[in-house]
Amino acid sequence: MYSSEGSNLPGNPTVPLTALQCSDVRLETLxxxxxxxxxxxxxxxxxQGVHVGTLGVLRPQVGGDVLTGIHILLTLKCTSECDHCFLxxxxxxEATFTLGQLRTLIRQIExxxxxxxxxxxxxxxxxxxPLLLEGLHMVRAAGFEAGIVTNxxxxxxxxDGLHWLRPIRDxxxxxxxxxxxxxxxxxxxxxxxxxxRQAAQQLGIPTATICIEPPSVSLQAAEGRRGKPVVGxxxxxxxxxxxxxxxxxxxxxxxxxxxxxxxxxxxxxxxxVDADGNVHLCQGLSMGNIWETPLxxxxxxxxxxxxxxxxxxxxxxxxxxxxxxxxxxxxxxxxECHLCYTARKLLLPRFPxxxxxxxxxxx
Ligand code: SF4
Numbered sequence: 319m320y321s322s323e324g325s326n327l328p329g330n331p332t333v334p335l336t337a338l339q340c341s342d343v344r345l346e347t348l349x350x351x352x353x354x355x356x357x358x359x360x361x362x363x364x365x366q367g368v369h370v371g372t373l374g375v376l377r378p379q380v381g382g383d384v385l386t387g388i389h390i391l392l393t394l395k396c397t398s399e400c401d402h403c404f405l406x407x408x409x410x411x412e413a414t415f416t417l418g419q420l421r422t423l424i425r426q427i428e429x430x431x432x433x434x435x436x437x438x439x440x441x442x443x444x445x446x447x448p449l450l451l452e453g454l455h456m457v458r459a460a461g462f463e464a465g466i467v468t469n470x471x472x473x474x475x476x477x478d479g480l481h482w483l484r485p486i487r488d489x490x491x492x493x494x495x496x497x498x499x500x501x502x503x504x505x506x507x508x509x510x511x512x513x514x515r516q517a518a519q520q521l522g523i524p525t526a527t528i529c530i531e532p533p534s535v536s537l538q539a540a541e542g543r544r545g546k547p548v549v550g551x552x553x554x555x556x557x558x559x560x561x562x563x564x565x566x567x568x569x570x571x572x573x574x575x576x577x578x579x580x581x582x583x584x585x586x587x588x589x590x591v592d593a594d595g596n597v598h599l600c601q602g603l604s605m606g607n608i609w610e611t612p613l614x615x616x617x618x619x620x621x622x623x624x625x626x627x628x629x630x631x632x633x634x635x636x637x638x639x640x641x642x643x644x645x646x647x648x649x650x651x652x653x654e655c656h657l658c659y660t661a662r663k664l665l666l667p668r669f670p671x672x673x674x675x676x677x678x679x680x681x
Contacts, residue, residue, distance in 0.1 A: 639658060
């Protein structure tokens with residue numbers, strides 16, 4: 319949409335010219351991506367003709383896309399210990415934000431000036447309900463939209479769920495997602511996720527269900543793999559899933575695993591942040607630490623190609639990650655994430671700053 323040129327405008331020689339190439343756009347549409355420092359802008363649109371003026375510099379971006387979503391991992395403690403959990407969450411995990419840390423993070427998110435939505439998830443965020451409420455309050459007061467992901471363990475009935483959710487409805491959220499599948503339901507008669515969803519719907523809260531099926535194998539005719547076994551079910555084989563759910567599944571030659579199929583490592587539009595300060599590009603793959611470098615500086619300074627893990631993944635996927643770092647790997651893996659997670663775990667002692675927290679590797 320835009321490109322930055324090195325030329326100057328007549329009458330304002332000290333300010334660099336930015337040429338904005340748009341099919342048609344109004345000036346107001348541009349303002350959200352601009353900040354306050356002056357820069358001269360040449361704007362050519364169908365509706366407004368040629369405009370030359372001073373608007374502001376482009377807001378900080380990661381690569382090409384703007385970082386618009388922050389997912390706060392409020393705690394890694396959880397009521398369950400699901401086999402498919404990317405972060406090895408469970409009852410014994412302790413990492414949880416303090417109120418002060420939450421306040422600092424939200425201030426940093428404001429300073430970033432690109433974020434529009436903040437999610438609270440975990441672990442199970444309702445385990446720290448007062449913290450969740452106060453965090454939501456701060457996020458809404460800062461003008462962000464908010465969402466929550468929960469397993470609904472707290473809704474022992476719809477009526478009970480209504481009491482938990484009324485304060486949240488009053489603060490206003492745009493997404494209430496309930497994890498409801500075989501992994502989360504220890505007992506097939508457990509209806510708490512359903513009660514939570516019903517209570518949210520009764521209160522008019524926008525509600526969604528996250529349902530991951532156990533891995534299944536079929537002979538689907540996937541493009542380029544006609545007649546070959548295909549793993550379905552929606553599980554991504556990273557975190558605990560890579561260690562607990564891959565046995566017996568069909569595998570692919572490692573030479574085929576040349577891309578990261580699920581994350582935009584060059585220009586992430588959303589990242590997860592945990593209480594230890596790690597900014598996750600993918601679970602356990604950290605851009606850096608906000609308790610050492612504030613989020614806006616971290617984002618502005620992020621150079622994916624120079625990142626020791628994201629760089630190789632961008633250049634040639636998980637197999638490139640393994641070869642660039644001289645790892646001896648097996649000949650085949652279930653999918654890209656399976657090889658990536660396995661390689662990253664081997665690299666953890668060499669790159670503890672970027673492969674964090676170590677608990678994301680079950681350590
Ligand atoms: S390939 Fe690696 S970085 Fe990409 S989604 Fe899978 S585990 Fe994450």
